[in-house]
Amino acid sequence: MEPLQIVVLTAAVASAACWILSLLTRDTSWVDRAWSIVPVVYVWIFAVDAIPGDGDAARLVLMALLVTAWGVRLTFNFARKGGYTGMEDYRWAVLRGRMRPWQFQLFNLLFIVGYQMTLLVLITLPAEVALRHPAPLTVWDAVFTALFLGLLVGETVADQQQWAFHRRKKAAGGSLSPGFATEGLFRYSRHPNFFFEQSQWWVLYAIGATAAVASGAGVWGGALNATIIGPVLLSILFIGSTIFTESITRAKYPAYAEYRSTTSMLVPWPPRTRRPVESAA
Numbered sequence: 001m002e003p004l005q006i007v008v009l010t011a012a013v014a015s016a017a018c019w020i021l022s023l024l025t026r027d028t029s030w031v032d033r034a035w036s037i038v039p040v041v042y043v044w045i046f047a048v049d050a051i052p053g054d055g056d057a058a059r060l061v062l063m064a065l066l067v068t069a070w071g072v073r074l075t076f077n078f079a080r081k082g083g084y085t086g087m088e089d090y091r092w093a094v095l096r097g098r099m100r101p102w103q104f105q106l107f108n109l110l111f112i113v114g115y116q117m118t119l120l121v122l123i124t125l126p127a128e129v130a131l132r133h134p135a136p137l138t139v140w141d142a143v144f145t146a147l148f149l150g151l152l153v154g155e156t157v158a159d160q161q162q163w164a165f166h167r168r169k170k171a172a173g174g175s176l177s178p179g180f181a182t183e184g185l186f187r188y189s190r191h192p193n194f195f196f197e198q199s200q201w202w203v204l205y206a207i208g209a210t211a212a213v214a215s216g217a218g219v220w221g222g223a224l225n226a227t228i229i230g231p232v233l234l235s236i237l238f239i240g241s242t243i244f245t246e247s248i249t250r251a252k253y254p255a256y257a258e259y260r261s262t263t264s265m266l267v268p269w270p271p272r273t274r275r276p277v278e279s280a281a
Helices: 003-025 030-034 038-050 058-080 090-098 101-122 126-132 139-171 192-214 226-252 256-262
Strands: none
Touching: 003 030, 003 038, 003 101, 003 126, 030 101, 038 058, 038 101, 038 126, 058 126, 058 139, 058 192, 090 101, 090 226, 101 226, 126 192, 126 226, 139 192, 192 226, 226 256
16 A cells, blocks of 8 residues: 555544544543644654655655654653543533534534544645655755754743643642743743644645755745645644633633733744733743
């Protein structure tokens, strides 16, 4: 079988498993548990196919290693928050309460499982572009690799700052003004971890496009190719998810309205003048 066929088949099996488990356990977070794992598998499927070939496999191995580093970091962060111990994402519980049972199950099948698991295939397809366009590494690969690693470090720092805040909040009895992290990277972005997460997949797209350009493809089909749909849809997902998450946060914490009005939603940016928000973060 072709590697793309193997990836699609693997995704279909993983999707069916997530959907069936969500029905059996009444827990819709199975896709969340697969999120940091299946993209790593998909990219390595493309990389392994290239290694014994006649073409240059260095770029694909590099892409696989970068995605593996992304997956290890995200898996660790998800695990320490209890993601693999049966804890369901609180946002799904909110949505379940707003929908009729049949509506939520349709949403579960089409969006939680269908859309998101398809997206996890789409964001890895730049590796398939690199497989079809074998070419030696270029200086642009070095630039994009450094950028990817920088974004990975940024996300790690943001997650650690958020984790430290919530540990202090828990130690304080579950209440710590203003109720959410506002210091460190969160001074410049309300969701810096979301920004870094999306950006890494845009960089992976750029590495795949570099392969196409290095092998002789032009702007169309090379620098700009169909796999851009992956990071585009990922960004749309994150923006929608962020808006929904913030609607819950605003209702829970009165101070969030001011924080929201003066701090960038995603892209880290100097905050606009505001009254100091008390925080132990």
